Amino acid sequence: MSSEYLVEVKDLKQYFPVSTGFMKKTSLKAVDGVSFSIRPGETLGLVGESGCGKTTVGRTILRLYQPTGGEVLFDGRKVTNSNITELRKEMQMVFQDPYSSLDPRMTVEDIIGEPLDVHKLYSTRAERREKILNLMELVGLNAEHARRYAHEFSGGQRQRIGIARALAVDPRFIICDEPVSALDVSIQAQVVNMFEDLQKQLGVAYLFIAHDLLIVRHISDRIAVMYLGKIVEIADADELNDNPQHPYTISLLSAVPIPDPKITRQRKRIILQGDVPSPMHMPTGCAFRSRCRYATEQCARECPSLADRGNGHMVACWNK
């Protein structure tokens, strides 16, 4: 309990080796020096376009990948390979695809009970069953369905199973890796609301990864925006929404659909020029400069680091 933050990520780096032809290898910088921290019971939204390394950040925090550099502190303790098994009782993950993240040969009871089995969190079979039924009730699943197989459920129900599995060890921190992007919009709302209710009930902290800004804005206390493996802006959710600073964030926000045709017609969309550069051939200096309207020579020379603009609103840009 030494620190204010539950999770602290410091300069996390994740490079993947990629072979480019015979005997030649380069590294793909999926995550390149990401730092952020999450307070207990808080939700940090992590947004960015496809391939910017959001998912990799989540998986590296849980040590599903070996980080190339940097460190993760959980509750003041450094996460290492030797204590990760123990820490997986505190940190859990909800996966993106509810269809492939549940083993098709296991019943719901066994899927939710697996964390209990692995960490030996029960003494009798009856206790195990009781815990599983409580979890199913918590996520709004019918207890009668415990003996069913995952393929018999709809997408939303499957994602509830995945959430129940993550909650089984009573974690303090859950990484939600695009948990709703594979679901229907109507189901998305249900699941997002359930995430909020669970947070109120259990006080868990979330790292909520998504590419849908509307949902992230709804659920998050703070939002971090990622571009090509780096965080370009972090701010409180409302602050980021009302007063975006980084040119990438501004263009991202201008792309959020507003369910009102009048406003949509009036407002100006900022359409970025060009494509996302390949993470194997990053531009020098600022990664965004190849598509930025404000790019200057300084952007090409040096990469801007996150600087505080007051109230914890951090932006990595030279110009704005």
Place this chain on the structure above:
Amino acid sequence: MADKNNDFKKNPFSLQVDLSRFSPSQFDLATEEEKAQQEVMSESTTFFKDGMRRLKKNPLAMMSIVVLVLIVLACVVGPMVVPYGYEEMISVNGRRDKTAKNLMPFTWSKNEQKAIDEGQKLFPHILGTDEQCRDYFVRILYGTRVSLAVGLFASIIVLIIGLLYGSVAGYAGGRVDLIMMRIVDIIYSLPDMLMVILLSVIMKETLAPLIQNTVLAGLGVNMISLFLVFALLYWVSMARLVRGQILTIKENEYILAARSIGAKPARIIRQHIIPNCLSVIIISTALQVPSAIFTESFLSFLGMGVQAPMPSLGSLANAARSGLQSYPHKLVFPAVVICLIVLSFNLLGDGLRDAFDPKLRR
């Protein structure tokens, strides 16, 4: 805001129900029963039940199961009912009956006819006798036993070696996988029939002194060398199959989920990987049986299979070759049994694949 709602004009082509024409009193709240109907789920079926249901719908597969069960029953029960041994020459009143040579089905030799006329009761020679006065039906039953046993045991050996080798290569990946799979490629590229023949010749020489006075001696050197040949050569395709399966299953998110829970590799293999590739393994084992039976028959036909006087379907066919013009039925019977067994196993394997292979699921 109320004005705005009144301004709204319904598109004449819209199929949307205009709710303003109804009053709230015209609506009923859904009862609990009606709510429950919304949550209708089909009856829960396990993967196995589901597969069996589909297998039962396949007439060819069911027929081959029936044929196989009949053949196995005949092998087990037959020799108990028929009072002749597979190496026993026919004798009448305790004396060898040399006239009972090469009898046609359901006929009696001169001496036997005499005994029957005197009031003795004798068991008929359902398929006649062979050139050494042995009951042919019993010999075919024993031959089927041997062939089936070779087929099943060889498949089990192939299964065990292939499963272990393939899962190690698939799960370890990287350099280990590369080296292990090159070894498989080398074995795969050898002409297998030539290797089988060479190996069984060599092993006959080297094994004979080794297994003397052991339990294995009863099996015969040739049988053991057959099993060894299967163990050495035929596991490669199984190993490849298992490796491929594990490579695909390893990429699934539920493996990642299991790791994020904190499950150890042994648990992941046992709980997630093996159950998910089990169906493919069972199917290819079922398809391995006929190929083993075929190889055994082939080797026995060449005189390199089981040891005389123990019959096998292949050696029976080989023995029938000499008198083919006079007694063609002696070749027909073992050949038909081989065909039935191999065909049934193949059809059953195909049926199993259709029923259990998730990729072919309709």
